[in-house]
Amino acid sequence: MSKGTIVSVSGPLVTASGMESANIQDICRVGRLGLIGEIIEMRDDVASIQVYEETSMVGPGEDVETTGEALSVELAPGMISQMFDGIQRPLDEFMEMTNSNFLERGMTIAPLNRDKKWEFTAEVEAGTEVSAGDIVGTVQETNVIEHRIMVPFGMKGKIKSISNGTFTIEEPLYVLETENGDKELTMMQKWPVRRGRPIKTKLNPEEPLITGQRVIDTLFPVAKGGAAAVPGPFGAGKTVVQHQIAKWADVDLVVYVGCGERGNEMTDVINEFPELIDPNTGESIMARTILIANTSNMPVAAREASIYTGITIAEYFRDMGYSVAIMADSTSRWAEALREMSGRLEEMPGDEGYPAYLGSRLAEYYERAGKVVTLGSTERLGSITAIGAVSPPGGDTSEPVTQNTLRVAKVFWGLDSSLAQRRHFPSINWLNSYSLYSNDMNKYVGKKLDVDWDGMVTHAKALLQDESELQEIVRLVGVESLSEKDRLKLVVARMLREDYLQQNAFDDVDTYTSRNKQYEMMQTILYFEEQSIRAMDLGSYYDEIIEGTEDIRERIGRMKYISEEELVKIQEIRTKTKSDIQTVLEKGGVESDA
Amino acid sequence: MPSKIGVVGDKDSVLAFKMIGFSVFFASEAKETRRIIDNLADKNYGVIYLTEQLAEMIPETIKRYDAKMKPAIILIPNHAGSRGIGKKRVQENVEKAVGQNIL
Numbered sequence: 085m086s087k088g089t090i091v092s093v094s095g096p097l098v099t100a101s102g103m104e105s106a107n108i109q110d111i112c113r114v115g116r117l118g119l120i121g122e123i124i125e126m127r128d129d130v131a132s133i134q135v136y137e138e139t140s141m142v143g144p145g146e147d148v149e150t151t152g153e154a155l156s157v158e159l160a161p162g163m164i165s166q167m168f169d170g171i172q173r174p175l176d177e178f179m180e181m182t183n184s185n186f187l188e189r190g191m192t193i194a195p196l197n198r199d200k201k202w203e204f205t206a207e208v209e210a211g212t213e214v215s216a217g218d219i220v221g222t223v224q225e226t227n228v229i230e231h232r233i234m235v236p237f238g239m240k241g242k243i244k245s246i247s248n249g250t251f252t253i254e255e256p257l258y259v260l261e262t263e264n265g266d267k268e269l270t271m272m273q274k275w276p277v278r279r280g281r282p283i284k285t286k287l288n289p290e291e292p293l294i295t296g297q298r299v300i301d302t303l304f305p306v307a308k309g310g311a312a313a314v315p316g317p318f319g320a321g322k323t324v325v326q327h328q329i330a331k332w333a334d335v336d337l338v339v340y341v342g343c344g345e346r347g348n349e350m351t352d353v354i355n356e357f358p359e360l361i362d363p364n365t366g367e368s369i370m371a372r373t374i375l376i377a378n379t380s381n382m383p384v385a386a387r388e389a390s391i392y393t394g395i396t397i398a399e400y401f402r403d404m405g406y407s408v409a410i411m412a413d414s415t416s417r418w419a420e421a422l423r424e425m426s427g428r429l430e431e432m433p434g435d436e437g438y439p440a441y442l443g444s445r446l447a448e449y450y451e452r453a454g455k456v457v458t459l460g461s462t463e464r465l466g467s468i469t470a471i472g473a474v475s476p477p478g479g480d481t482s483e484p485v486t487q488n489t490l491r492v493a494k495v496f497w498g499l500d501s502s503l504a505q506r507r508h509f510p511s512i513n514w515l516n517s518y519s520l521y522s523n524d525m526n527k528y529v530g531k532k533l534d535v536d537w538d539g540m541v542t543h544a545k546a547l548l549q550d551e552s553e554l555q556e557i558v559r560l561v562g563v564e565s566l567s568e569k570d571r572l573k574l575v576v577a578r579m580l581r582e583d584y585l586q587q588n589a590f591d592d593v594d595t596y597t598s599r600n601k602q603y604e605m606m607q608t609i610l611y612f613e614e615q616s617i618r619a620m621d622l623g624s625y626y627d628e629i630i631e632g633t634e635d636i637r638e639r640i641g642r643m644k645y646i647s648e649e650e651l652v653k654i655q656e657i658r659t660k661t662k663s664d665i666q667t668v669l670e671k672g673g674v675e676s677d678a
Numbered sequence: 679m680p681s682k683i684g685v686v687g688d689k690d691s692v693l694a695f696k697m698i699g700f701s702v703f704f705a706s707e708a709k710e711t712r713r714i715i716d717n718l719a720d721k722n723y724g725v726i727y728l729t730e731q732l733a734e735m736i737p738e739t740i741k742r743y744d745a746k747m748k749p750a751i752i753l754i755p756n757h758a759g760s761r762g763i764g765k766k767r768v769q770e771n772v773e774k775a776v777g778q779n780i781l
Binding site: 564623625627672673 | 709
């Protein structure tokens with residue numbers, strides 16, 4: 085390949101002349117150190133290259149060499165439980181090779197282990213006609229994930245030979261007889277990160293993603309194949325929400341992209357995840373997690389790439405027929421990386437200095453989520469659920485990143501610093517958050533549980549809405565001015581808030597709530613309301629009800645700590661509620677309807 | 679909107695109110711009284727006269743309607759004589775309304 089010469093260096097942006105044979109999006113080796121960079125702009129023979137590594141000590145006159153390849157990821161067994169940087173370099177091997185805790189420059193490391201042998205089981209026989217996306221065999225990568233080896237995109241033909249055995253990812257696995265002659269294929273595929281992997285058709289998402297987080301599953305559910313945004317000011321708990329979903333969501337695989345956030349947050353993941361047991365499979369959560377880390381002190385340009393690397397890996401597993409969730413924490417840092425590059429390229433800035441194409445880039449990313457029918461002759465369904473944290477400065481969600489995200493994400497979990505200060509976690513504000521999947525998802529859950537879940541959720545939402553209006557009156561003229569019915573409403577709404585929506589991520593039992601338990605809990609609170617209103621209609625006073633149900637209300641408050649195996653106990657609370665209310669009625673002498 | 683006036687008490691004391699056209703209800707113990715008062719409050723009664731003897735038995739109910747505009751519960755003595763609490767309540771309410779005891 086031809087060599088160019090560096091003309092100027094400006095942070096992560098290097099311009100080089102004499103690059104007429106290079107193409108946009110080519111990967112280059114920059115300077116004596118051989119830093120990895122990508123061409124993002126071409127003018128005549130001058131290429132602008134964003135360099136994924138620190139560029140100090142690189143100066144004009146040094147060589148730039150293009151590799152002629154686009155930025156790609158290697159897709160093969162060996163990815164799961166690994167931690168990669170933004171351009172898919174495995175970080176622990178990096179540390180071993182460089183003997184340093186920081187990124188040394190100019191290193192070339194194979195993304196995946198070339199020496200490890202994988203046990204391959206063929207699923208098709210020689211002589212079978214296969215096309216792109218067809219599964220030729222499987223590798224049991226971890227206890228929970230069976231890595232399905234697919235025919236790469238663009239390949240079609242008859243399998244000439246294939247056999248079981250152990251192979252490395254580079255050894256030829258099977259021979260495909262194509263129109264252009266025989267091709268030896270390996271486990272490994274390469275895919276350019278900026279292009280979405282092809283699919284057959286996109287479907288409407290209809291199944292909810294169960295996260296075990298009550299406020300999310302009940303009030304603002306996200307569909308498998310949907311996209312959600314979690315904006316929130318500092319300290320409101322974006323990262324904990326993301327971690328919780330990564331831990332407990334009922335997906336087959338989680339790709340967690342730590343993008344420009346604190347390094348300790350990734351450390352938390354590494355420390356906590358291996359110890360946690362996935363309730364759906366009974367195996368360690370790490371066995372279904374892939375981490376991509378570009379923490380705040382790592383090069384800015386690689387941050388821009390990390391999101392694409394993550395989603396490409398997610399797409400690869402989706403193509404196998406898995407449901408995948410990808411968390412990006414946080415997309416604001418990613419947008420800031422775009423802004424930095426755009427500024428150095430001297431492009432015309434848009435809102436708040438973000439490039440004018442911010443919206444289309446965000447949309448490009450979120451649109452790669454979805455529920456799809458994959459390529460291949462057998463009908464496989466896969467989905468990617470994208471959940472992106474957004475950190476709007478000052479918590480003001482009218483800024484461009486949040487707004488552009490909301491345009492494409494159908495779910496909005498607005499975190500609220502005032503809730504966080506009141507120690508209400510997860511601090512998702514129930515008044516301004518929304519989910520456009522709510523109706524479909526609630527009906528789906530209702531059908532599954534055979535109850536009127538939609539009605540219950542709507543009622544609970546209405547109660548919370550009424551509460552905020554009543555609170556306003558109370559703030560003006562005091563609680564005495566409310567009617568007894570309204571005061572009871574306040575009590576029930578408070579129960580919903582404190583006993584249902586609040587959830588402790590650090591409590592062993594409370595951290596995950598199954599769908600059944602959510603139903604039982606919600607049912608208990610609404611039953612309390614129903615019984616109290618009945619008592620009131622029969623003539624009991626508010627004070628009497630409050631006094632008579634003190635004990636039962638406390639038990640309702642503690643029901644979130646009842647473990648999944650003992651759901652009968654929650655039903656017992658309901659029986660007790662009924663008898664306690666009956667006692668109140670008898671005491672007030674209004675037991676009959678007469 | 680016109681409201682009605684009700685009288686609640688033991689038979690001997692309140693029967694005479696029927697002559698003036700008030701609705702008269704008889705009660706002799708707490709639960710019964712409470713039910714009647716709650717009932718009247720629901721039914722557009724603006725003023726309820728209640729004998730002091732009965733009022734003493736149901737302080738909670740009386741307190742409950744103190745905070746409301748309607749009905750006004752006015753305590754009256756019964757045939758056995760006054761206990762003084764009715765007058766005291768009037769004085770208290772006057773004090774609350776004008777700021778000092780002018781009676």
